[in-house]
Amino acid sequence: MREISLRLGGQAPAARTECRGGKRFAWLYRIDLAKPKVAMTLAKEAALDAAMAARQSCCTCRRRYFHCIPLQTLGACLECYDGRPADPASYTAPPAPHLLAA
Ligand SMILES: [Zn+2]
Incomplete structure (x- = not known):
């Protein structure tokens, strides 16, 4: 279908x-x-991306992985949990901090 x-x-x-x-x-x-089929609206797409970002982002290092990370059991990505290095191709860099001065 x-x-x-x-x-x-x-x-x-x-x-x-x-x-x-x-x-x-x-x-x-x-x-x-x-x-x-009902087309997905931009708001639906944004909500879905926000939900997936919550499951794929590490709270400690702020990286967003391309897969879901074990937040409920470990609370962080494997690299933050036990130092096991993550493949750099498996995540996107954390957002850069704002450098604008007032
Ligand atoms: Zn991490």
Whole structure:
């Protein structure tokens, strides 16, 4: 559905296909009842980026990684937690401090 820019639109599954003797299955939906996908607004995109930034940013070194870091268990990135060096290609540099004088 998503690949052809459609969404389910609240419809119930029309059929179920199975493989591996019924161990794996997938629900099938009717295309004629599907609705066009809702485009993401700029505000939605900004909110999603803020949520991901919270999961990917280290509070200690302020780096933003390209993957989620174990904040709930370690509270920081691995480099800040135990000194294990992080691959420089796995994060973006922390934002530079403002250097403007009043
Ligand atoms: Zn860190």
